Amino acid sequence: MSVTLLWLDVCLDAGLEYIEEGMNDAGTAPSFFCKLCDCSFTDIMGKLMHAKGRRHRLAYKVLWLVLYLLLCLSFCHYLHALFILFSS
Numbered sequence: 849m850s851v852t853l854l855w856l857d858v859c860l861d862a863g864l865e866y867i868e869e870g871m872n873d874a875g876t877a878p879s880f881f882c883k884l885c886d887c888s889f890t891d892i893m894g895k896l897m898h899a900k901g902r903r904h905r906l907a908y909k910v911l912w913l914v915l916y917l918l919l920c921l922s923f924c925h926y927l928h929a930l931f932i933l934f935s936s
């Protein structure tokens with residue numbers, strides 16, 4: 849498998865950790881719930897198709913973009929606090 853295909857595979861499977869596996873209400877069949885998109889599936893193929901879908905990948909990217917921006921903001925506040933501490 850080439851590096852490009854491997855990277856593409858990683859990108860397409862992104863966010864699988866946000867899909868929880870459980871049992872249906874009767875406890876007779878597996879059930880899957882996506883915490884990012886707030887939707888559920890009744891079989892493994894539905895889970896995999898959802899993880900590769902546009903809606904799930906967009907929700908995953910938005911989540912990580914927000915986390916990245918918060919990290920950058922907190923780092924800027926940290927640098928600002930250091931600047932104030934050492935400039936006075």
Ligand SMILES: [Zn+2]
Pocket residue numbers: 882883884885886898903904907
């Ligand atoms: Zn999802």
